[in-house]
Every structure is written in C-alpha cells, then in structure tokens.
Amino acid sequence: MIWLSYRQTRLQLSIGLVTLAVVAAGLALTGPHLAELAKTEKFLQQASDGVANSFLYVATILLTYGLPALIGGFWGAPLVAREIESGTHRLAWTQGVSRTRWLAFRLGIGATAVLAVSGLLTLAITWWAGPMDKAMPIEGPTGVFSFYRMSPFLFGVRGVAPIGWALFAFALGVVVGMLARRTLVALGVTMALLVVLQVCVPMFVRAHLAAPVDAVVPITLENLRGLEGRPDGAGEVTLETFHISGAGPADWILDDETVDRNGLIPASLPSYVSGCMPEPGLNPDPASSVQRAKQACIDRLSAEGYQQHIIYHPESRFWALQWREAGLLAGGALLLSGFAFWRIRQDP
Amino acid sequence: MIEFHLDGRSGVSPYLQIVQQVRHALRLGLLQNGDQLPTVKDVVAALAINPNTVLKAYRELERDGLVAPRPGVGTFVTGALQGPGIAVIRPLRQELEGWLGRARSAGLDDESIEALFLASFRTAADEGVA
Amino acid sequence: MNALQTRGLGKRYRRRWALSECDLEVPAGHVVGLVGPNGAGKSTLLNLAAGLIRPTAGTIEVLGGEPASGAQQLAKVGFVAQDTPTYAGFTVAEHLRLGARLNPGWDQALAEARIAELGLDPAQKAGQLSGGQRAQLALCLGVAKRPELLILDEPVASLDPLARRDFLQGLMSSVVEHELSVVLSSHLVSDVERVCDYLIVMVGSRIRVAGEIEDLLATHHRLVGPRREASRLPGDQEVIGQSHTDRQSTLIVRTDQPILDPAWTVSKLTLEDLVLAYLDANRRSAPTRPALEVQR
Numbered sequence: 167m168i169w170l171s172y173r174q175t176r177l178q179l180s181i182g183l184v185t186l187a188v189v190a191a192g193l194a195l196t197g198p199h200l201a202e203l204a205k206t207e208k209f210l211q212q213a214s215d216g217v218a219n220s221f222l223y224v225a226t227i228l229l230t231y232g233l234p235a236l237i238g239g240f241w242g243a244p245l246v247a248r249e250i251e252s253g254t255h256r257l258a259w260t261q262g263v264s265r266t267r268w269l270a271f272r273l274g275i276g277a278t279a280v281l282a283v284s285g286l287l288t289l290a291i292t293w294w295a296g297p298m299d300k301a302m303p304i305e306g307p308t309g310v311f312s313f314y315r316m317s318p319f320l321f322g323v324r325g326v327a328p329i330g331w332a333l334f335a336f337a338l339g340v341v342v343g344m345l346a347r348r349t350l351v352a353l354g355v356t357m358a359l360l361v362v363l364q365v366c367v368p369m370f371v372r373a374h375l376a377a378p379v380d381a382v383v384p385i386t387l388e389n390l391r392g393l394e395g396r397p398d399g400a401g402e403v404t405l406e407t408f409h410i411s412g413a414g415p416a417d418w419i420l421d422d423e424t425v426d427r428n429g430l431i432p433a434s435l436p437s438y439v440s441g442c443m444p445e446p447g448l449n450p451d452p453a454s455s456v457q458r459a460k461q462a463c464i465d466r467l468s469a470e471g472y473q474q475h476i477i478y479h480p481e482s483r484f485w486a487l488q489w490r491e492a493g494l495l496a497g498g499a500l501l502l503s504g505f506a507f508w509r510i511r512q513d514p
Numbered sequence: 515m516i517e518f519h520l521d522g523r524s525g526v527s528p529y530l531q532i533v534q535q536v537r538h539a540l541r542l543g544l545l546q547n548g549d550q551l552p553t554v555k556d557v558v559a560a561l562a563i564n565p566n567t568v569l570k571a572y573r574e575l576e577r578d579g580l581v582a583p584r585p586g587v588g589t590f591v592t593g594a595l596q597g598p599g600i601a602v603i604r605p606l607r608q609e610l611e612g613w614l615g616r617a618r619s620a621g622l623d624d625e626s627i628e629a630l631f632l633a634s635f636r637t638a639a640d641e642g643v644a
Numbered sequence: 645m646n647a648l649q650t651r652g653l654g655k656r657y658r659r660r661w662a663l664s665e666c667d668l669e670v671p672a673g674h675v676v677g678l679v680g681p682n683g684a685g686k687s688t689l690l691n692l693a694a695g696l697i698r699p700t701a702g703t704i705e706v707l708g709g710e711p712a713s714g715a716q717q718l719a720k721v722g723f724v725a726q727d728t729p730t731y732a733g734f735t736v737a738e739h740l741r742l743g744a745r746l747n748p749g750w751d752q753a754l755a756e757a758r759i760a761e762l763g764l765d766p767a768q769k770a771g772q773l774s775g776g777q778r779a780q781l782a783l784c785l786g787v788a789k790r791p792e793l794l795i796l797d798e799p800v801a802s803l804d805p806l807a808r809r810d811f812l813q814g815l816m817s818s819v820v821e822h823e824l825s826v827v828l829s830s831h832l833v834s835d836v837e838r839v840c841d842y843l844i845v846m847v848g849s850r851i852r853v854a855g856e857i858e859d860l861l862a863t864h865h866r867l868v869g870p871r872r873e874a875s876r877l878p879g880d881q882e883v884i885g886q887s888h889t890d891r892q893s894t895l896i897v898r899t900d901q902p903i904l905d906p907a908w909t910v911s912k913l914t915l916e917d918l919v920l921a922y923l924d925a926n927r928r929s930a931p932t933r934p935a936l937e938v939q940r
Contacts, residue, residue, distance in 0.1 A: 170747075253729035257782070260696065260712075566675075
C-alpha cells in the first residue's frame with residue numbers, strides 16, 4: 167500500500183519537490199547576503215534596491231497564498247475523485263486491502279508529503295524574510311516591504327500557519343473529491359472554497375484565536391495615524407475619532423476609538439484637533455516651531471482627558487497566534503479526514 | 515491424441531458431443547487401447563468450455579468401460595467399442611449406396627432423400643422399441 | 645458452502661430499485677452465468693457481492709462471509725469489474741506489483757506466466773493496451789490473487805469474438821487449475837452457454853430463474869399442439885411463455901414430471917430459447933408492473 171500510495175502521488179510530489187527546490191535555490195542565493203545586510207543601517211532601503219530581493223519577496227507571498235489551492239486542487243481532489251471517475255476504485259477496493267486501510271494509507275502518505283513540502287517551503291520563506299519582517303517595526307514601510315508580519319495580509323504566509331492551510335486544503339480536496347466524484351469539478355470547487363476561506367479566516371476568525379488586549383492609552387505624536395470625520399451636510403466636517411497605531415507600530419489593531427475623560431465615545435471632537443495631526447512622511451525636528459505647536463495640541467488633548475481606547479493583538483503574540491491558526495486548520499483537516507473515513511464506507 | 519470440437523448449433527449438449535467424438539474416434543480406429551485422451555485442462559483451454567462438462571463426458575465414457583483415469587497422469591483408453599466388424603459393415607454400406615442411386619434416378623433430391631431416410635429410421639426405431 | 649447466498653436482497657438508488665427481493669443459493673464449485681438485458685440489475689448484484697456497495701434491504705453472504713467485511717473476506721473474492729478498469733498510467737508490471745502489494749495470497753509466478761503467455765510487454769502502459777489485452781490484464785490480476793470465488797461483470801461485452809474466446813479460455817484454464825468458483829454476467833446467453841454450468845436469469849431488477857443448466861434444460865419443455873388455454877394444464881406445469889394462433893398453441897412450461905398428454909408434441913429447449921422465454925414473459929407482464937410497485 168505504501169508503494170501504491172507513493173506511485174499515485176509520484177507526479178504531484180515531484181512537481182512539489184521541483185518547485186520547492188527552485189524556490190529554495192533562489193532563497194539560498196540571496197538569503198545569507200540579506201542576513202549580513204540586516205546588521206547595517208537603512209537595511210530595508212538597501213534590500214529593496216536588489217531586484218531579486220523584491221521579486222522573491224512578492225513571489226514567495228503569492229506562492230504561499232496559492233499553495234493551499236494548488237495542494238487542495240491537485241493533490242487532494244483527485245485522490246478519490248479520479249479513482250471513481252475512471253472506475254479504478256472498483257479495482258483498488260476489491261484487492262486484499264480494506265477500503266478504510268486504503269484510504270488511511272493514501273491520506274497518511276499524502277499528508278506526509280504535504281507536510282514535508284509545505285513545511286520546508288514556509289520555513290525557508292520565513293527564514294529568508296526574517297530580516298525584513300524584523301526590520302519593519304524599526305524602519306517602517308519601505309519599497310515592496312510594506313507589511314508587518316502581524317498584518318492580516320502577511321500573517322498567513324509566515325510561520326507555521328501555511329502548513330495548517332496546506333493540510334486543511336489537502337483534506338478538503340479529498341472530501342470534495344469524494345462528494346463531487348469528478349476530478350475537474352472537485353478541483354474547481356476545492357479551489358473556490360479555499361479562496362473564500364483564505365479571505366474569511368483573516369477577516370472573521372483569526373482575531374478570535376486569542377483574547378486581544380483591550381487598553382486605553384494616551385494619544386501621542388508618535389502613534390497618531392489618522393483622524394476620521396463625517397461631512398455634516400453644511401460643507402463642514404464633524405471630527406469623530408482619531409486612529410492610532412497601537413502600543414507599537416507592528417501590532418495588529420482590531421479596533422480603536424477616541425474616548426473622553428468619562429471613557430465614553432464623544433459625538434464629536436473639538437475642532438482644534440485637526441491641528442494635532444503630524445506632517446506625513448517626514449521625520450521632523452521636534453524642536454521646530456510646527457512640531458512644537460503639534461505637541462502643544464496633543465498636550466491640550468490629553469489635558470482635556472481625551473485618550474484612545476484600543477483593542478489589538480500585540481506583535482509579541484505572533485507565534486502564539488501562528489500555532490493556534492495552524493492548530494485550528496489541522497483540527498479542521500482531522501475532522502474532514504474523519505468524514506472521509508465515514509464516507510468511504512458508504513456506496514461510492 | 516485427438517482434438518475435440520464443438521458445434522454450437524447442433525442442439526446436442528457439449529458433453530454429449532465430446533462423448534460422441536470419442537466413440538467415433540474409437541470406431542474409426544483413431545483411438546486405440548492405451549491412448550491418452552486430452553487432459554481436462556487442455557480441452558477447457560482449447561474450447562473455452564466449462565471443465566465440469568469435460569469431466570462429465572469422461573465419467574460417462576468411464577462408466578461405459580471405454581476409458582479409465584490414471585490419477586495424476588490423465589485419462590486413457592482401456593476398451594474398444596463392441597460392435598460388428600468391418601466385414602459386416604461393408605456389404606450394408608454397399609446396399610445403402612445402391613439404394614441411394616435408385617432414389618436419385620427416381621428423381622428425389624437430397625432433401626427428400628434425407629427426409630425419407632429419417633422418417634423410415636424413426637418408424638423403424640419406434641417399432642424396435644415397442 | 646455457498647458461493648453466493650442472498651435473502652430478500654434489495655438495492656435502491658434514490659427512488660429506483662435496481663435489485664429487489666433477490667433470493668439465491670448458489671453452491672460453490674460452479675461457473676455461474678448471470679444473464680439478463682442491460683439494466684436488469686446484474687451489475688448491482690455483483691457489486692453487492694464484491695462489497696463495493698451495501699444492500700438497502702435483505703442480506704448477502706459470499707463464501708459464508710459479509711462482502712468486503714475485512715481483509716480476509718476481500719482476499720477470498722476476486723472481482724473483475726465492468727469495462728475492466730486498470731490504471732492507464734501504470735505499466736503492466738506495475739499492475740502486477742499492485743496486486744502483489746495488496747494481496748496476501750498473490751501468486752507472482754502465475755501472474756508473470758500469464759502475462760508472458762498473453763504476449764503482453766510488462767513495460768507497456770495499461771492505457772495503451774487494447775480492450776482485449778486490458779481485460780486479460782484485469783483477469784490476470786483477479787486470478788493471481790488466488791481467490792476462492794472470482795466475480796466478473798460483463799467481462800467480454802466490449803471484446804471482439806477472438807478476444808472473447810481468448811478471455812474465456814484463460815478463465816476456464818484458471819477454473820481447472822485453481823478450483824475457482826466463478827460468477828460472470830453477460831447480456832448475451834451465447835457468451836455464457838459453453839462456460840457456465842449454472843444459470844441465473846435476471847430481468848427488471850428481479851431474479852427470474854436460477855439453477856444448474858442441466859436441470860433447467862431437463863425441466864423446461866416446449867409443447868406444441870391444438871389450441872388450448874394455459875390455465876387448463878396440470879398444476880405441476882408452470883407456464884413460462886405461450887403463444888396462440890386460432891388453431892395451435894405453443895407453450896413453454898417448467899415441470900419436474902413427464903408430460904403425458906398425447907396431444908402435445910414435446911420438444912427440448914436450447915438455453916437461448918429458455919432464457920428468451922423468461923425475458924419475453926417479463927415483457928408481456930411489464931404494463932402491470934408499475935401498479936404493483938405502487939401497492940408495495
């Protein structure tokens with residue numbers, strides 16, 4: 167059964183390994199240099215000057231996002247669907263090995279291959295992108311390096327979450343294949359479902375994997391990020407709330423609102439607060455008159471009791487959240503496998 | 515060694531066809547005492563028929579004392595068909611050929627001759643049984 | 645022991661019964677022919693026996709065990725499915741390897757000998773084989789597994805006459821060599837006539853008649869005589885088929901007793917006549933069947 171499982175996964179496995187080898191080669195060629203460069207100042211600027219670095223940075227993100235769909239569609243979906251479609255299940259399931267055992271081996275060996283390929287890939291990418299991800303909170307967005315690793319966009323392609331995604335996608339593909347009974351249909355449905363899930367999980371699920379920090383913090387020139395208002399219909403703008411970047415710039419903000427001295431959300435902010443907003447982009451001299459005026463505005467704000475109420479996942483929770491997301495998806499994969507074992511005993 | 519063949523349209527069951535072919539071969543001297551019949555496996559492989567059919571035919575021949583199985587080797591001819599010798603058959607055949615000539619000259623075609631022969635054969639057989 | 649035993653066996657797909665009220669008791673040691681028109685439920689019965697699907701009603705036992713109930717049961721039963729599926733991307737040798745890895749009783753020497761006998765190139769992909777060669781490969785897998793019972797679903801349906809003969813020769817050789825019981829289905833009587841010694845006729849998802857061919861032929865007769873209604877026959881004569889002209893009646897009857905009435909000219913049936921009589925009988929009664937199904 168091991169041989170048969172290997173034989174039937176051979177093509178996909180070799181494509182996976184070739185992809186892995188190509189990516190690994192690209193990362194190995196540039197990675198050590200990046201690690202050296204990371205010790206210097208203005209590292210992100212220098213790194214983004216290298217075309218290969220920028221390309222690899224974007225390409226590995228796209229590849230990691232595409233990986234679940236590829237694994238689910240090309241490894242998972244055909245596993246049972248192709249057998250049923252070509253009628254070979256009648257050959258395979260009437261040999262001297264029970265269907266359950268057959269599925270156990272096919273799933274087990276498939277999952278091992280998925281684990282190996284996705285694991286090596288994501289670890290290599292996470293290692294390679296480590297210097298950039300570490301430098302982000304210090305140097306800020308630079309060139310293509312414009313996402314923090316806690317941001318919903320980058321979180322899913324770093325650490326161990328992609329392994330969870332890959333395993334889940336594989337199991338999902340198998341189950342969809344069993345139900346759809348046609349390889350192409352199963353492939354399409356699996357990919358579509360995965361894309362939907364890849365959008366929904368960061369939007370609705372990830373934030374709840376751990377209790378977020380709920381805090382009221384002072385508004386400072388450093389953390390101030392934006393000011394939100396609403397037209398009042400008479401050409402004026404009612405200023406409603408500030409937006410800040412959390413306790414640190416790399417935190418993942420779920421919610422932030424300006425509250426007054428009573429801890430309540432004011433209907434509107436005083437009009438002078440528009441003068442508190444820092445000039446965009448520059449690193450201004452704190453001693454300059456403009457900057458002093460802004461600081462005075464912030465001081466007045468805090469003297470009047472305005473503070474910011476934020477709900478966020480601090481950057482330090484990155485790995486905890488990673489493991490939880492991977493665990494959740496692996497659990498989902500297990501549930502799907504359980505269903506597959508039930509379904510295989512029914513009529514094909 | 516002889517080879518069997520089956521006529522699918524004769525209406526005679528396959529096992530009976532095998533029995534008849536062995537008897538025929540014995541009668542014609544194609545098979546003699548001590549000769550081996552094809553093994554069941556060979557017959558089955560050659561004709562694509564059920565082995566039980568062959569076994570049944572061989573058992574019937576065995577019952578008639580014409581053949582005997584030698585375990586592990588095969589089935590061998592052990593007897594000859596009891597019946598009139600060639601000296602008796604020859605004049606009978608000549609008479610029949612004479613009759614056929616007369617029937618033809620009387621204007622009977624092949625089909626009429628066959629029908630006449632079969633009808634007479636059956637009547638004679640019925641009377642013989644009675 | 646019975647090769648195949650069913651009680652009240654039924655299989656429903658959504659609303660349609662593909663097989664219903666099937667009672668069978670087929671002793672081991674036979675080559676069983678399962679004949680009937682396409683869609684009669686032959687494949688359903690064989691798939692149930694192979695354990696690929698599960699019954700909706702009733703029970704089925706194959707060689708005394710529940711189909712596909714475990715590795716032991718699976719090892720005892722070989723199955724060559726309809727259209728003889730093989731892995732198109734696997735070579736002939738890889739199919740043998742598959743057989744060897746998946747079957748505890750695998751006979752590699754036998755398998756290799758058969759492949760050599762057939763003149764198949766072990767390195768050839770199964771997808772490039774002809775229909776006949778593929779069927780032979782599937783048969784080889786089924787036989788080299790060394791089962792006690794080999795089930796074949798329409799194995800020769802797609803083969804030309806020569807390949808058909810080759811296939812049946814190969815099958816019968818295995819029957820002699822390995823004392824296999826065989827159940828094979830076909831929609832043509834002529835396919836099974838020579839090779840089988842036991843016949844099951846299926847029509848419209850039901851078993852119409854089953855028994856040793858010799859017994860069936862001995863107990864079915866064609867009666868030709870002056871016109872007479874079938875209802876006026878002795879009670880031990882079951883009428884399977886009848887046709888009447890204004891003067892003459894032709895009946896097909898089943899009876900264990902000799903037919904004594906001198907008004908009848910009694911003749912024997914060929915197997916094909918016998919099967920056709922059952923198929924015909926079903927066609928005549930077909931219009932009443934939906935009503936019966938509503939009552940049930």
